[in-house]
Amino acid sequence: MEIKVVKQILAWNEDVSESIRRLTESKHVAIINIMGSPGAGKTSLIKAVISGLREEYRIGVIEGDIAGQIDAEAIDSLGIPVVQLQTDGACHIEAMSIEKILPSFDLDALDVLLVENIGNLVCPAEFNIGEDFRVSILSIPEGDDKVAKYPLMFATTDALVLNKYDMLPYFDFDPVRVENDARDINPRVEIFPVSSKDNSGIPELLCWLRKNIDKKIKTKREGPV
Amino acid sequence: MEIKVVKQILAWNEDVSESIRRLTESKHVAIINIMGSPGAGKTSLIKAVISGLREEYRIGVIEGDIAGQIDAEAIDSLGIPVVQLQTDGACHIEAMSIEKILPSFDLDALDVLLVENIGNLVCPAEFNIGEDFRVSILSIPEGDDKVAKYPLMFATTDALVLNKYDMLPYFDFDPVRVENDARDINPRVEIFPVSSKDNSGIPELLCWLRKNIDKKIKTKREGPV
Numbered sequence: 001m002e003i004k005v006v007k008q009i010l011a012w013n014e015d016v017s018e019s020i021r022r023l024t025e026s027k028h029v030a031i032i033n034i035m036g037s038p039g040a041g042k043t044s045l046i047k048a049v050i051s052g053l054r055e056e057y058r059i060g061v062i063e064g065d066i067a068g069q070i071d072a073e074a075i076d077s078l079g080i081p082v083v084q085l086q087t088d089g090a091c092h093i094e095a096m097s098i099e100k101i102l103p104s105f106d107l108d109a110l111d112v113l114l115v116e117n118i119g120n121l122v123c124p125a126e127f128n129i130g131e132d133f134r135v136s137i138l139s140i141p142e143g144d145d146k147v148a149k150y151p152l153m154f155a156t157t158d159a160l161v162l163n164k165y166d167m168l169p170y171f172d173f174d175p176v177r178v179e180n181d182a183r184d185i186n187p188r189v190e191i192f193p194v195s196s197k198d199n200s201g202i203p204e205l206l207c208w209l210r211k212n213i214d215k216k217i218k219t220k221r222e223g224p225v
Numbered sequence: 226m227e228i229k230v231v232k233q234i235l236a237w238n239e240d241v242s243e244s245i246r247r248l249t250e251s252k253h254v255a256i257i258n259i260m261g262s263p264g265a266g267k268t269s270l271i272k273a274v275i276s277g278l279r280e281e282y283r284i285g286v287i288e289g290d291i292a293g294q295i296d297a298e299a300i301d302s303l304g305i306p307v308v309q310l311q312t313d314g315a316c317h318i319e320a321m322s323i324e325k326i327l328p329s330f331d332l333d334a335l336d337v338l339l340v341e342n343i344g345n346l347v348c349p350a351e352f353n354i355g356e357d358f359r360v361s362i363l364s365i366p367e368g369d370d371k372v373a374k375y376p377l378m379f380a381t382t383d384a385l386v387l388n389k390y391d392m393l394p395y396f397d398f399d400p401v402r403v404e405n406d407a408r409d410i411n412p413r414v415e416i417f418p419v420s421s422k423d424n425s426g427i428p429e430l431l432c433w434l435r436k437n438i439d440k441k442i443k444t445k446r447e448g449p450v
Contacts, residue, residue: 039364067373122344149263149292150344
């Protein structure tokens with residue numbers, strides 16, 4: 001019984017996800033789904049991306065949290081339009097929530113919408129939220145066995161960010177193992193060793209983000225006004 | 226519709242959880258539900274508990290994972306009876322799975338069953354699995370805002386283990402904030418700063434575990450054979 005219900009929700013979620021993609025296609029907005037464990041560094045990475053791309057793109061943020069609005073306040077203080085999505089206990093964001101929130105943004109005045117998903121390596125991977133691409137974060141202190149243990153998250157992502165890379169000397173973490181595990185299940189994945197603390201690796205990540213954002217919004221940027 | 230279904234599952238789960246408690250009551254076995262984020266150090270803590278308590282108690286382990294059996298192999302190599310529970314993508318363990326697995330153990334030859342839940346700060350907190358008490362792990366690298374952000378996990382736990390405490394100098398983590406946040410939502414919670422690496426704090430945790438295990442199994446230990 002349970003499986004049947006989950007499938008119904010997933011099918012509904014897929015429909016809504018597709019309809020979000022059609023809308024953002026027409027509005028030339030790229031949605032990026034940012035996922036990772038609690039404390040992997042999603043908010044810090046979002047701040048680094050805002051700082052690196054805000055001169056080139058008009059950025060908005062949806063902050064997903066079980067409860068509270070700590071992260072949304074941090075983004076708001078940067079002068080970036082942000083909506084706090086409180087899932088009230090739910091462990092992932094669904095496309096239905098994104099669809100409800102989108103009218104809060106002026107999509108004609110936006111190029112990129114960063115969505116910080118719930119801190120969770122499991123359920124968020126199952127639900128498309130109308131994103132154009134996914135960025136999954138694994139931080140060094142979490143350990144090098146996480147790709148093997150949470151395969152769906154890393155099989156379905158477009159970029160794998162190895163965050164807190166400056167902590168490598170202090171943890172027993174083999175980046176080669178992670179890279180091999182990730183490429184085994186996801187040969188096209190791009191991997192970025194990054195430290196949001198000292199900004200190392202961030203420029204490479206920004207280049208990749210630019211390329212993928214432009215793929216979605218290029219018709220606007222290149223076409224006639 | 227979705228909420229109704231979840232409630233049905235939760236109600237069913239509660240029934241099974243209660244029936245597990247009655248069974249383990251009669252068998253004098255204490256079940257401990259160990260939860261935390263991916264990479265918080267659940268398996269390392271379980272190994273430390275095994276090492277510290279195996280002379281006094283007969284210990285078994287259920288290793289919950291989305292996929293794979295890395296952790297179960299590690300426990301098996303210690304000569305401890307272990308069953309790998311693969312949830313096949315599900316983000317938490319349900320009592321129904323524990324009920325199915327229990328016959329794999331000889332409960333008459335067991336005092337303590339440690340259950341390593343799925344790495345996830347959200348969903349596992351909603352599901353009782355027939356446990357006698359809960360131990361939730363928060364590791365220093367995850368950040369000091371996690372109790373505020375994942376309240377149910379820390380409101381429902383009996384012990385909060387602050388793991389990787391040896392990493393405190395390297396992270397911007399305020400233990401006082403975590404302690405205050407935890408006691409605000411859970412005044413009776415016991416908090417243990419611990420490092421599975423250098424064993425600091427482990428003896429205090431073991432004392433607390435002994436006390437709580439004995440509460441459950443004392444009828445066997447003190448009563449007539």
